[in-house]
Amino acid sequence: MKALIFDSGPLINLSMNGLLQVLEKLKSSFQGKFLITSYVNQEVYEYPVQVQQFELGALRIKQLIKRGVIEYPDSLNIAAKELEHETRKLTNLANTSLRANEKSINIVSEAEMSCIALSKILERKNIKSIIVIDERTARILSEKPENLQRLMSARLHQKIIMITNNLKEFQGLSFIRSPELVYVAYKKGLIELDDSRALEALLYATKFKGAAISWEEINVLKKL
Amino acid sequence: MFIYFLKVILQMVVINDKEEVEHVISVLRETREALETSDTFKLQKLSDQTIHSASIHQHTDFITLAVLIYSLSKILERKEKMNIARWSAYVKKINDELFKAMSELKKGDSEEFARHLEHTKELLISFSPNVRENVQEVIKRASINKASKIYEHGISLSRTAKLLGITQWELADYVGHSKTHEDPYATTVDEKKRAKIAREFLS
Numbered sequence: 001m002k003a004l005i006f007d008s009g010p011l012i013n014l015s016m017n018g019l020l021q022v023l024e025k026l027k028s029s030f031q032g033k034f035l036i037t038s039y040v041n042q043e044v045y046e047y048p049v050q051v052q053q054f055e056l057g058a059l060r061i062k063q064l065i066k067r068g069v070i071e072y073p074d075s076l077n078i079a080a081k082e083l084e085h086e087t088r089k090l091t092n093l094a095n096t097s098l099r100a101n102e103k104s105i106n107i108v109s110e111a112e113m114s115c116i117a118l119s120k121i122l123e124r125k126n127i128k129s130i131i132v133i134d135e136r137t138a139r140i141l142s143e144k145p146e147n148l149q150r151l152m153s154a155r156l157h158q159k160i161i162m163i164t165n166n167l168k169e170f171q172g173l174s175f176i177r178s179p180e181l182v183y184v185a186y187k188k189g190l191i192e193l194d195d196s197r198a199l200e201a202l203l204y205a206t207k208f209k210g211a212a213i214s215w216e217e218i219n220v221l222k223k224l
Numbered sequence: 225m226f227i228y229f230l231k232v233i234l235q236m237v238v239i240n241d242k243e244e245v246e247h248v249i250s251v252l253r254e255t256r257e258a259l260e261t262s263d264t265f266k267l268q269k270l271s272d273q274t275i276h277s278a279s280i281h282q283h284t285d286f287i288t289l290a291v292l293i294y295s296l297s298k299i300l301e302r303k304e305k306m307n308i309a310r311w312s313a314y315v316k317k318i319n320d321e322l323f324k325a326m327s328e329l330k331k332g333d334s335e336e337f338a339r340h341l342e343h344t345k346e347l348l349i350s351f352s353p354n355v356r357e358n359v360q361e362v363i364k365r366a367s368i369n370k371a372s373k374i375y376e377h378g379i380s381l382s383r384t385a386k387l388l389g390i391t392q393w394e395l396a397d398y399v400g401h402s403k404t405h406e407d408p409y410a411t412t413v414d415e416k417k418r419a420k421i422a423r424e425f426l427s
Contacts, residue, residue, distance in 0.1 A: 048393050105279070106282050107380060109382040140410060143413055183422065
């Protein structure tokens with residue numbers, strides 16, 4: 001068993017680009033589960049379904065949940081209480097990891113941390129997982145926290161202190177973004193678009209809908 | 225010894241907060257001046273300055289203030305196009321309200337300060353019924369713009385959307401068209417390696 005854990009960004013991205021069917025196709029050959037937490041569900045369905053502009057996109061995501069393409073952690077017998085406890089612990093750690101003027105900066109929300117919490121719980125159950133996340137803060141915090149410190153120091157024009165002890169909990173996780181997801185779908189022949197520019201078009205589309213990927217990285221993906 | 229350090233730390237927090245209050249008062253003062261002299265550029269600069277504080281303190285009032293100042297800069301930029309009747313009276317009313325907000329902050333009454341900020345926002349919308357919808361749109365866009373700035377400062381997208389009271393759906397498109405993701409600090413893993421991880425996992 002393995003699992004792909006989705007943060008809100010990639011689902012919003014694929015929905016806005018009319019690419020949610022890619023998930024269905026990827027899932028059909030995947031020996032595992034596509035999961036979202038209740039916090040992510042709030043961001044991809046519960047809130048946007050109340051906004052006229054995003055109602056359709058939210059309903060499309062809900063349809064994937066109804067059809068079982070995307071499932072909740074309880075499908076792997078993960079208790080809501082355990083996930084909630086881990087989420088709160090990680091949110092607190094992340095939000096006390098960077099300080100400016102002796103003050104902790106709240107850098108993340110429960111939604112992103114619930115994905116990391118779920119990944120850690122799955123790891124304890126010997127289930128491999130990857131987090132699909134488009135925004136950059138949670139990813140940098142795990143993969144290269146010193147970069148977040150540098151980025152924030154540069155942007156805020158002041159010294160940011162990092163509490164490195166807090167960050168051990170965030171290490172050893174794997175992340176991909178919606179561009180890598182559509183890249184894999186393309187390579188697997190799951191994209192019904194018969195044009196030599198199809199891959200670049202997919203990558204551009206995901207970048208323009210918020211995936212934290214640079215043009216340099218897009219160019220690398222295009223050439224692979 | 226422990227109590228001594230605790231006192232020092234507490235004092236530093238208070239001083240920092242005091243500095244922040246002074247900063248906001250100075251921003252409000254300069255905003256009023258910029259409005260009187262129709263200085264759009266200065267308003268945008270002041271809004272950006274407020275965003276630095278908003279990113280660290282994440283106090284809703286700082287965020288409201290940043291959105292307000294940016295909205296004012298945009299309204300000022302388009303005042304002819306938007307055909308706002310009695311512009312000078314409009315500026316006077318807004319400046320009066322900002323003055324009240326500033327006075328309350330000086331007195332240390334943060335509740336009244338927040339109330340006057342909200343009132344300023346209401347004034348912006350209600351002063352001229354013919355531009356009500358336009359101004360509401362300007363405020364909405366200002367919120368998204370300020371959200372993208374906070375995200376740029378390193379705060380997560382979800383956290384930022386929550387702070388501004390908007391959805392990530394609104395932010396995704398705006399952020400995707402900005403240069404935020406070209407920041408070299410955002411590149412953390414070699415792209416070939418990440419693509420390989422994705423391909424192997426989804427095989």
